[in-house]
Amino acid sequence: MSQTTTTAASPLPLGAPLPLGAPLEATLSGRTAPASAADREIKRRRVLDILDAREQDSLLLTTHTALTWYLDGSRVHISLAGDPIAAVLVDRDGDHLVTFNNEAGRMAAEELPAGVTLHSVPWYGNLHEAAAGVGRSTGTAGSAGTPLPEAEVAAELRAARQQLLPAESSRYAHLSAELAGIMTDVLSTAGPETTEFELASALAGRVVAAGAEPLVLLCNGSSRSEFRHPLATHAPLGRRAMAVVCARRDGLVANITRWVRFDAGTPEELDAEARIAAVEADIFDATVPGARLDSIFGEIKAAYVRHGFGADQWEQHHQGGPAGYAGRDPRVTAGVTDTVVLNQPFTWNPSGPGVKIEDTVQVTEAGLVVLTVDERWPTSTVNGLRRPVTLQL
Structure with missing residues (x-):
């Protein structure tokens, strides 16, 4: 040797x-x-x-x-x-x-x-x-x-590794913002006839060009909106679509979900989108230094009920958890007793039928900071925090 x-x-x-x-x-x-x-x-x-x-x-x-x-x-x-x-x-x-x-x-x-x-x-x-x-x-x-x-x-x-150090936090914020910008650039050029594979490949190309590795690439058009982990197909996007990217650079993994639609949306969709953002807001409120992850998991389950999704909705998809050097480090369940610390990153991803919201955030002294943010993407304010809404083209 x-x-x-x-x-x-x-x-x-x-x-x-x-x-x-x-x-x-x-x-x-x-x-x-x-x-x-x-x-x-x-x-x-x-x-x-x-x-x-x-x-x-x-x-x-x-x-x-x-x-x-x-x-x-x-x-x-x-x-x-x-x-x-x-x-x-x-x-x-x-x-x-x-x-x-x-x-x-x-x-x-x-x-x-x-x-x-x-x-x-x-x-x-x-x-x-x-x-x-x-x-x-x-x-x-x-x-x-x-x-x-x-x-x-x-x-x-x-x-x-829970508490990111200064150079790590800087690299992570840079990657996250770049990923959010890639989502805006690619989704804003999509159309109803764009296929899921075409959208996923455009995202992959931009991620690799940024020096990152696309660990997860998901996409569903309106014909496949019931799938929560939709690997791309040749199906066209149709009237609305979801894209999910988890990208790694220098070991750190940023996670993001965005939606685009090509009509005004139905009243039921608009209502569900607002309610899933309210679920996320309750999770964010619980994600504070000193909180135990099993307690936050209890708040997640209660939030689904509170906002009209039903008591079993948390069972239909994992809810996310701490982020950083793994996509989730770990996925939060009732058995995870880790404690939230300052400067720790998270990606929560509450979802319901046909809706999901997901960003990479960090717990800081100033409160929760969203890292996967692009000022060009439309937002609404939920509990004082700007959150992404569906991009309407």
């Missing part, structure tokens, strides 16, 4: 234009790891605190969510449907990233944060076994030298 240590250059702010007079090679360099040294130091301290509490000396990180969070935005995938192509051992001496030999060059050049030691193994090797053996620390509990598996501290790691 080979190893190197690299130092990453300081990146430009995401989306910033290249400075005048910058050398040509800067435009051809591909990508620089976005990691903030200050944020990574805090994250390492949080993981060491977990090790202290467990009386262990090393932890093996193996999932997309944990890796992209701890590395502060590194891309550790090839296939969006596949396992990570890296594993990280965190021990008392430092951070060790292990990847396959055919990935090591790109990881070193474009994804490796400063101060992380890179190790490579043959493409046919066992990534996790190799990563478990690269550190020098020995465990003080359990078998000597055996790192703590990530699964054993899943709850602690989730708590460690």
Whole structure:
């Protein structure tokens, strides 16, 4: 197994234009790891605190969510449907990233944060076994030298990444606003004869052009409005349509749903749209620092009844939850007892027959801030917050 240590250059702010007079090679360099040294130091301290509490000396990180969070935005995938192509051992001496030999060059050049030691193994090797053996620390509990598996501290790691740090919050806000703008651009050019596949492909192209990965792309026209997770088909949009995008950039996942229609809408549709926004407003009111997620889940169920959707409506689709380095981290149920913290992102997605509302938001000292916002999209004010309405063309 080979190893190197690299130092990453300081990146430009995401989306910033290249400075005048910058050398040509800067435009051809591909990508620089976005990691903030200050944020990574805090994250390492949080993981060491977990090790202290467990009386262990090393932890093996193996999932997309944990890796992209701890590395502060590194891309550790090839296939969006596949396992990570890296594993990280965190021990008392430092951070060790292990990847396959055919990935090591790109990881070193474009994804490796400063101060992380890179190790490579043959493409046919066992990534996790190799990563478990690269550190020098020995465990003080359990078998000597055996790192703590990530699964054993899943709850602690989730708590460690709940509160976004300053550089993360900036990157997330930028991605979310860009995604909202993409939705406006694409949906405003659609028509009744546009097919679901055409709309989804236009959204996918714009997301990829923005340097992000479209993890979820859903679309239904009026003929398929009863489906709440509608994979696109060749059906035309007809008189109204819904589009859903979950896009990931630098590890962070922004989520958004928007509706468009090509007539005035029926009284029943307009009423249901107003009522689902009222359900969401009640959920937002409950999403405050210190609130437990199981208690918020109880408020969600009550809100459906309060606004005329029925007591069983929450069972027809998941309701969302904390966001960030996973689409939902986790999906909220009656069994999730995590507590809301300041600067934590959320994506709630209440839905009813033919209606749904969804944005990525963040809990801040000033209150709940909507991140997936585009000033060009029509809105109405619900409980003092501007919320998206259906775009009428």
